[in-house]
Amino acid sequence: MAKSGGSGARGSRGGVRRPRPGATARPTRKATPKPSPTPSPTPAEEPRTFTLGAVPGATPGKWIGLWRERMPHVPLELREISVATQRTALAEVDAALVRLPVENADELHVIPLYDELPVVVMSTESALTAADDEVTLADLSGEVVIVPADDVLAVRIPDAATPAFAPPADTAEAIATVAAGVGVVIVPMSLARAHQRRDVEYRVLRDGPTSTVALAWPRDATTDDVETFIGIVRGRTARSSR
Structure with missing residues (x-):
């Protein structure tokens, strides 16, 4: 007579293996998550000021306003310079609004901006x-x-x-x-x-x-801040490339 295939059959395949009486169940091991790499801190910029010279009559107000919007962490100092001393004053500022002609212009970058009547x-x-x-x-x-x-x-x-x-x-x-x-x-x-x-x-x-007003700065002193101000003067947006 054939044996019954009931639940009491020992070692039946496909069934759930139950632990023996008195045996301790092994805990299921969970994978330990790997720690996320800590991003390197962004190096802090050294405090600095952008100094802009301007001859009498020059009107940089709009550009100064845009600078303060885009570069709030870099104060802009406006310094009035005379036309008679504008060339020597370029050694004491980052850039300046000057009146052309300017002496020794071959040693400078000069961008004409507008003509005055x-x-x-x-x-x-x-x-x-x-x-x-x-x-x-x-x-x-x-x-x-x-x-x-x-x-x-x-x-x-x-x-x-x-x-x-x-x-x-x-x-x-x-x-x-x-x-x-x-x-x-x-x-x-x-x-x-x-x-x-x-x-x-x-x-x-x-x-x-007419009198031409221009932006000028020494050729060997083109800094990132100068490039930023040039972009503002030329009408570039904050996301525009140089």
């Missing part, structure tokens, strides 16, 4: 105010043309009258003299606006020379 600043009582928008060099014939010591345009008018006093020390003093009703002074438009007064007006000098 020349204007004639005159007293509100001057007959030249009859012109609505512009005057010409010919209109200045017989006028006392004041040339301050910090003049940047070097306009020479053959038929102009020579002042009977020493050249003013700077543009501000020259415009104050004009306001008193003595002569006229020719300057870039930004300087006329910077020294605007109620007792003076200005008109564009249609056939006068």
Whole structure:
């Protein structure tokens, strides 16, 4: 008679092997997770300041605002420099807004940025105010043309009258003299606006020379910060490549 294949059959294949009475069950081993590699800490940048020089009349406000948005960890110091000393000042700043021409330009990187129109600043009582928008060099014939010591345009008018006093020390003093009703002074438009007064007006000098404002820095001093400022001036976005 055939043996029954019930659950009591010993060693039946496919069944669950039960531990013997009194035997200790072996614990199931779990794989130990490997520790994740610790990322190397980013080296801290040394504190620094980006120093930007600027001649009178230059308007870097927009670029400074963008710098502070993109480089909040690097303060920007704006330092006013004179046109007369702009070349030597480049040794003391990271970069500067200068007026062309600049001496020894072959030792510098120079990026022309914009041209400024020349204007004639005159007293509100001057007959030249009859012109609505512009005057010409010919209109200045017989006028006392004041040339301050910090003049940047070097306009020479053959038929102009020579002042009977020493050249003013700077543009501000020259415009104050004009306001008193003595002569006229020719300057870039930004300087006329910077020294605007109620007792003076200005008109564009249609056939006068323009003044070019440029960004300059020494060829051997191109740093990452200088490259960043160049990108801002040229309109690159924060994600743009150089």
